Amino acid sequence: MSNPVFVENAETTIPDDNQITIEQAIANLQSDDLGLRVYAAWWLGRFRVNVPEAIDLLIIALQDEADRTEAGGYPLRRNAARALGKLGDRRAVGALIQSLDCEDFYVREAAAQSLEMLGDRTCIPKLIELIKPQTLDAIDTSAVDLHPFDSFIEALGSLGAVEAVVDILPFLEHPIPRIQYAAARAMYQLESNPEMASRYGDRLVAALQNKDLQLRRTVLADLGAIGYLGAAEAIANTMAENSLKLISLKGLLEKQIPLAIPPELTDGAQRVMALMDDLL
């Protein structure tokens, strides 16, 4: 789930069930019916309802104890954490940072992704603490998927947390490929020397050859997120759906466009558009 952009643009998105009103969704979020509450939390995020009352209720929902799965998960907290990232209100930052300690893996993942979207740097120390090797656990192989490390690292990269570099570097050799790619992606964003940065970009380009389609899709999303121009041709030639390649190239294009004064376009922008035109 490290690719929210892909999930949202997939052709199989849930049909817009735009039946309920904002008032109703807010009321449903306080309903006794747990199913209605979980749905309302998703709905408020999906339709970007950033009214103060919705934010307040979603922040409260991050502490919910009523809705628990048999395995101990917190479905309402997950949806509330995801919605708060989309609603763009920084009042949620403190509560989301607390959610990084939630025992539910998916709540921690959603909280990190939402903190990344909110772009507030106050969560950086907590994220660094979470990716630092935990003295004893570090040797324990079961610790490799202890946390949604990819989401933590991606957030640090997007937030420009240069102070996290030493702690991110070891993840380039992490046994889980998805997490290695997250580290390469973050290092690309945090490295100030363009030549060094493109080495990290090229690691992702090489990963487009991975045999696993799901991993190739993840890397397409990563390259789109960092907008690494050197990947353009490799993205176009990847064995994956054209829809996903187009979204990835859109990320490159949108990094190129601000480099010229509109309506001028850089050579890079024109190169990317030529590739996109062929994939339509």
Added chain:
Amino acid sequence: MTDLAQLIQSVEEADSTKLLLEAVQNLASAQLEGAIPTLIETLSYNNPGAAVASVEGLILLGNASVPPLLDLLDQHNYTARSWAIRALAGIGDPRGLVTLIGVATADFALSVRRAAVKGLGSMKWNWFPDELREVAQEEALEALLFVAQQDEEWVVRYAAVVGLESLALTIASHNLLWRSAVLTQFNIMSCNDEVLAVRGRVWLAQQRLQRVIDRSLDQANSDISSSSTPTPAIADHQSPLTPTDWQDILAKLYEIKRQERDSAREGDPRRFEKLAAMD
């Protein structure tokens, strides 16, 4: 056994996804017309990799693929239908035009709308008889403008810009009303489309179109000063289509126009004329 028979046999005998993909790729790259029925058959196999290879092969084979592709459209296998539309869009054969117009504005899968929209811009217009070409381009233009204004998916609007660009380049020198409708639509989108990538593609299209317009103005000026002979007609009209094909296309186009007239509630259904008036 011939090469073709062998290639077809390996497609039929492939017992894994990977083997099927390889066999279809081999069959597609052989570019033999006898492969068409088998390539079309694989569009129904629910194997995306093989379908992509097959669509590419059918596009290379061109208009010979069109009649069986049109037959496939009549069937109820939705996935196969969407691949067939992508092949038709890539081939640009006029017999696919009416299908592409319908799909571009109404299909529920964005990848199908995206391909159809691009195909509308790159239709083989030079195959059309003059009087039919105008009707056909008018319908294609109207569909492209509609998609550019209304589609919710950025990538479909992006494709509409690509389609409008190539249609506008085709008609730029002789239909000023249509050209100005496209320019107006581009002007609106260049500031108002919510997606930066779409706006960027519009800027590129505007630059290319402006270059052609400037060139034709220069040409017109030098024609006046040197009083040279008028440029000969561009279209060569050489196409493999029969008179029956053209009659069929014309009948379908008039059917679309009739339906538009019937459903028009705001007077003139020709949106682009209103747009041009705003210019």
